[in-house]
Amino acid sequence: MNWNIERRAPASWQAMSLIEEIAELVPDVICLTEAWKQSLESAGGYSISSHGVAWSNQHPDERKVLLWSREPWQDVQVVERLEKTGSAVTGLTNIGQRQIRFVGICIPYHFASPLGQEPREKPWHQHEEYLRHLKPLLEQWRNEGSVIVVGDYNRRIPYAWGPKRSYELLESALDGYSIATSGILPGVNEKSIDHVA
Structure with a gap:
C-alpha cells in the first residue's frame, strides 16, 4: 500500500478515515x-521513518516517509545523502517466507528548496540531485537481493x-x-506521481 496523506495530523478526520480504509x-x-x-x-506492527529535508515549516513529528510492516524490520537505514534534498528510509522485512528490502522515498518536487535557504534552489535542481545519489544505491540494493x-x-x-533531462535521470536511477x-x-x-517499482 502506497499513499501520500498530505501532512494530515493523526487526529484529523482525514487521516483517521484514510488509516481506517487502509486497515x-x-x-x-x-x-x-x-x-x-x-x-x-x-x-500495531512495526514502523520506520525518515524526517527528510524541510521545504516549508513543519511539525517535529512530521515525516517525509513512513514504512510500516506486519513483521519486524532489519538493517534499517535512513539514507543521509538523500535526506539533504528529499527523504529515504530502507529496511528488510519478511513477506511470508521471503525477505525483501523496501526503500521508501520522497523525491523532491520541482520547486523544492531547503527552508530558509537564500537564494532558493532553481526548479528541478533538488529533484535531479536526489536522483543522481539514488541511482548507485538502487544498483547496490538490487544486486543484494529482492x-x-x-x-x-x-x-x-x-x-x-517537465524537463526531459530530469525524466531521463529517473529512468536511469530505476534501470533494472x-x-x-x-x-x-x-x-x-x-497517471500517478506515487509509484511502486
Whole structure:
C-alpha cells in the first residue's frame, strides 16, 4: 500500500478515515509519504521513518516517509545523502517466507528548496540531485537481493511534463526495476506521481 496523506495530523478526520480504509485492505507493508511518525500507531506492527529535508515549516513529528510492516524490520537505514534534498528510509522485512528490502522515498518536487535557504534552489535542481545519489544505491540494493522502491516519485510515468533531462535521470536511477504503477491506473483512470517499482 502506497499513499501520500498530505501532512494530515493523526487526529484529523482525514487521516483517521484514510488509516481506517487502509486497515480494511489488510496490507503486508505500507508506505505513507508526507505523514507523521504516529500515523500508523493504531495498526500495531512495526514502523520506520525518515524526517527528510524541510521545504516549508513543519511539525517535529512530521515525516517525509513512513514504512510500516506486519513483521519486524532489519538493517534499517535512513539514507543521509538523500535526506539533504528529499527523504529515504530502507529496511528488510519478511513477506511470508521471503525477505525483501523496501526503500521508501520522497523525491523532491520541482520547486523544492531547503527552508530558509537564500537564494532558493532553481526548479528541478533538488529533484535531479536526489536522483543522481539514488541511482548507485538502487544498483547496490538490487544486486543484494529482492527490492521494492515505493513512495512519492513526484513524476508521472511514462513521461508527461517537465524537463526531459530530469525524466531521463529517473529512468536511469530505476534501470533494472519494473514500475508496477506506470501508465493509467485502473480505478483511478489517470497517471500517478506515487509509484511502486
